[in-house]
Amino acid sequence: MPDQDGNHRGNFLAALLRRGAPMLATAPIDLADEPTDPAAAQGLARFRHLNRRGGRVERDGLLLRAARYIALVPLLYRVLAVPGAFAAFVAGGEQGLLPVLLVAVCSVGLNVFGVVWLLRSTVFNERRAARLLGLDVLFTVAAHLFVAATVPPAAFEAAFAVPGKHLLGGVALFTLLLGVLWGGALALTAFPLQLAGAWLNVGRFDPEAALGGLGQLAGVLLTATGALILLGMGTRLALAHGIRAGRQAERAVQHRRLHDTVLQTLEAMALQDDPEQLRRMAGAQAGELRTLLESAEGGSGRPLGEKLGALAAEVAREGLRAQVVVAELDDEALSEVRQLAVRDAVREALRNTRKHAHTDKVVVRVEERDGGLTTIVRDHGAGFSQESRPPGFGISESIKARLAEVGGSARVESAPGAGTRVTLWVPF
Known part of the structure; x- marks a missing residue:
């Protein structure tokens, strides 16, 4: 009893x-x-x-x-x-x-x-x-x-x-x-x-x-x-x-959230000299954390295109211009859990671009393919050698592991001087 x-x-x-x-x-x-x-x-x-x-x-x-x-x-x-x-x-x-x-x-x-x-x-x-x-x-x-x-x-x-x-x-x-x-x-x-x-x-x-x-x-x-x-x-x-x-x-989820939000923002703030930009970044991060604390869904109910659009506006405040191209999608065919996984994996890919690619432009393309949704994040920045540079926490956990948890997959292709291409796929 x-x-x-x-x-x-x-x-x-x-x-x-x-x-x-x-x-x-x-x-x-x-x-x-x-x-x-x-x-x-x-x-x-x-x-x-x-x-x-x-x-x-x-x-x-x-x-x-x-x-x-x-x-x-x-x-x-x-x-x-x-x-x-x-x-x-x-x-x-x-x-x-x-x-x-x-x-x-x-x-x-x-x-x-x-x-x-x-x-x-x-x-x-x-x-x-x-x-x-x-x-x-x-x-x-x-x-x-x-x-x-x-x-x-x-x-x-x-x-x-x-x-x-x-x-x-x-x-x-x-x-x-x-x-x-x-x-x-x-x-x-x-x-x-x-x-x-x-x-x-x-x-x-x-x-x-x-x-x-x-x-x-x-x-x-x-x-x-x-x-x-x-x-x-x-x-x-x-x-x-x-x-x-x-x-x-x-x-694992908590570590991933800390890496994708607080840690990434702190690293970005460390590179900034403009006090006004620092205040904007801190305010944006505070709002994001508040959303995560108040709702585990973190933006549920909105179509994937709107989620990615909001993400583009978020990284624009950090100096990265992301062009989002979304084909006509049936948002009801993709569960909210998988939409959030795609959004968060794209966020990590964009922040990797901002930190390492030495470019301020990136294209995000979303389309239906192979019985699921394919999202490609492509930049023409510096790129890197995949043989000499093993994947870190961001690629392993924030991208690949996150997609694997919802039955999807992620592939990262890059070469020095040829930019980086991140391909995400989740089933309907």
């Missing part, structure tokens, strides 16, 4: 065994990096880190929807096992076929309904799920008693195995969805059911036979518990990897 600050304390494994699959939907916000540390470590050490439950958590709707599918395994088991037990009953030539057939049909129908209900695309309703589980328990008890009261004593054992398969699946279902205590409690009902069934069928209790059936139920309970542990720890490890990757990606 969370405390007043929304923090969860205690042991994740204990909570998983106590509450079942819904615990998988509690996503830790600040799970430590130790479980995904690539360095060699003992398995028990990683397990302990994964098992720590402290820190703030959020109930994740996607994880909750995914966790419900664990119930498909016991439901499908019963869809196959109950008809199998009925077929064995028929093959034995026993009497009392009709009541056993009725129980088998109802069991399969109930489980098929459960499978269809789980696979719906609608929001998962926990209250309705609880009612369905309650109905399942009532059917399990009623099916055992009905079979015991209607079949001949000679057919009792074989007939009782048909609702018994339903009970086995129910133990696994309750263990996975509600926890080990609920699964164990359902398993223990087999003993009084067996006693009641024997009394209804032959008029006497048979404790020895009732105890004999508990071994199979205990095996199912242990198997379901092991599956729950493996699923829980696997999900926990996947979350740890995702959180670690997200942190690394966020750091």
Whole structure:
């Protein structure tokens, strides 16, 4: 349970065994990096880190929807096992076929309904799920008693195995969805059911036979518990990897933004002697940073041509004249994320031109090509040797990595005295 600050304390494994699959939907916000540390470590050490439950958590709707599918395994088991037990009953030539057939049909129908209900695309309703589980328990008890009261004593054992398969699946279902205590409690009902069934069928209790059936139920309970542990720890490890990757990606984004905005502007200001120009550059940079802080979209909603036009006006204040040529484009065909990636990559290419090309003119051309959008930034400046000058952070991260993140690509071509050509491509 969370405390007043929304923090969860205690042991994740204990909570998983106590509450079942819904615990998988509690996503830790600040799970430590130790479980995904690539360095060699003992398995028990990683397990302990994964098992720590402290820190703030959020109930994740996607994880909750995914966790419900664990119930498909016991439901499908019963869809196959109950008809199998009925077929064995028929093959034995026993009497009392009709009541056993009725129980088998109802069991399969109930489980098929459960499978269809789980696979719906609608929001998962926990209250309705609880009612369905309650109905399942009532059917399990009623099916055992009905079979015991209607079949001949000679057919009792074989007939009782048909609702018994339903009970086995129910133990696994309750263990996975509600926890080990609920699964164990359902398993223990087999003993009084067996006693009641024997009394209804032959008029006497048979404790020895009732105890004999508990071994199979205990095996199912242990198997379901092991599956729950493996699923829980696997999900926990996947979350740890995702959180670690997200942190690394966020750091890369922050480094890229600092490089493309503050660092570039500071370097440009260092080259300026005009106080008025310095004030304009500082004001423009302050406005850009404010936009980034106030909205992660940074200019969302405007067509790509307008974004690039605003970018040309921005670099013009720094002394670079950029001619933007945009063919007729379907802006709706290119997502906002890819438009922003193109814009920011072009910004980096323009600033590289201003710093290194020794020219104040550059052409930016945008056109549709090869199932996507191609943007070419071309200058006729000094150029550079790609063999003797490895790509720096700007080309590697601010251009190539940024385009790769949205499924695109970037190519830089340059030679001394021949200028530089940067070709960006993103798919529609």
